[in-house]
Amino acid sequence: MIQQDIALARPAELAIIVPTFNEAANLELLVDLVDKAIPHIRWELVFVDDDSPDGTAELARTIAKRDSRIRVLRRHNRRGLSTACVEGILATAADYVAVMDSDLQHDERILGLMLDRLKRGDVDLVVGSRYVEGGCVGEWSKGRAAGSMLATRIALKLTRTPISDPMSGFFMIRRDAFMRSLPYLSSMGFKILLDIAASAPQPIKVAEVPYTFRCRQHGESKLNSLVLWEYFELLLDKAIGKYVPVRFLSFALVGGFGLLVHFAVLTTLFVGLGASFGLSQTAATVIAISNNFFLNNMLTYRDQRLRGRALLWGWITFNLVCATGAAANIGVAEWLFGRHTYWVFSAVAGVLVSVVWNYAMSSLFTWRRK
CATH class of the missing domain: 3.90.550.10 (Spore Coat Polysaccharide Biosynthesis Protein SpsA; Chain A)
Structure with a gap:
């Protein structure tokens, strides 16, 4: 012993x-x-x-x-x-x-x-x-x-x-x-x-x-779909992470999917239902922002994931910090469309204007580290 x-x-x-x-x-x-x-x-x-x-x-x-x-x-x-x-x-x-x-x-x-x-x-x-x-x-x-x-x-x-x-x-x-x-x-x-x-x-x-x-x-x-996403992020980080932060890459990928959502709504309203372009672009923007918030909360900021009341407050702040970007999005898109620019290009230009703003402000206010 x-x-x-x-x-x-x-x-x-x-x-x-x-x-x-x-x-x-x-x-x-x-x-x-x-x-x-x-x-x-x-x-x-x-x-x-x-x-x-x-x-x-x-x-x-x-x-x-x-x-x-x-x-x-x-x-x-x-x-x-x-x-x-x-x-x-x-x-x-x-x-x-x-x-x-x-x-x-x-x-x-x-x-x-x-x-x-x-x-x-x-x-x-x-x-x-x-x-x-x-x-x-x-x-x-x-x-x-x-x-x-x-x-x-x-x-x-x-x-x-x-x-x-x-x-x-x-x-x-x-x-x-x-x-x-x-x-x-x-x-x-x-x-x-x-x-x-x-x-x-x-x-x-x-x-x-x-x-x-x-x-x-x-x-x-x-093992679940989130684990596969994390594996994909690791591959991205090792491949190009020293040039571009992987969190931004994730935010951009989510934004890319949001762009698909945006165009699906815009096409349905503007082309399919004959709504005005301004109304269609506004609805598409609101829906795409909400889509991006929930996906980013689950994927991009999973280590700071918002739950319960914080989730609702986060959704509110995400919409608030993106308000300027959304206004610019709609304004630029309508301005280009009014000058006979093809509606697809008008919409893309509006979306791109808000990308950097959304990422920077959401990191600062919505998913701020405590």
Whole structure:
């Protein structure tokens, strides 16, 4: 018992970062599995919880009280798997850091193999891969498997490092290698491995260990359309983010869709129903602004998402800050149309006038950081 206490008191050589959100049912199981998988390694497990309503953080804290190897980092008013991983890594002093999910789909039994491979000293990163010989995606549907392979092929074009599974959320990295990538991380979305590999100032030396992806036992999958949007944003940021802020790109993409909404309403009223151009343009502008507000709240400013009363107030302020832009939109469009400019070009000119104003003022007033 004394020897065990001394061993537990020594600094951990491996820190396992586990981001969580509503994963209370899996915590006890995960700790037990890790304990059995690497009994001869000095490890600590850091749960980084995004203020789960199911009591995940409280349960993790209870486990930590009886096991000093368990640590808990609870985040308030913050969301995101990538930022959770980054904060977890920075919160530990271990020289080797692993990242794995809390849903038990990653095979903890290869943690020892991954650490042994890193300790050889010739690689910076070891990836748990589903796509090398011996690995498997498990019981995925054909559609999900095909989607994963497509995302993998796209991701490989952004990294300068050959990784068979850059979309993996299961990997182990040397602290010094992570710190080299840290200043350049986008820290958005859910694919932190892709972010690290694409952000490294020099190509990272990588090894891969095969494993079979398991089925989730408890809780619900976090994969949804928003996750796909975040992945798309990460790709944009790594491709052109150093030239144009990715939030502006997102705002512009939403605005592009709003333009389609604008023309759909304008065409319906002006061409289809024979309403006056001024009335049609005004209605199209109001509807497009509301469309852009709700989409931006869900996508562009999801980390500052407005809810409840704040959502209504945000919609009001968004309309107020866009009022000048909307007035210019309508005024420019009508002025051009009155001079026999083709109605489509008149409408486009009016929309473009308000774009910069809308972005700047909505960032300042509607989704202002507190």
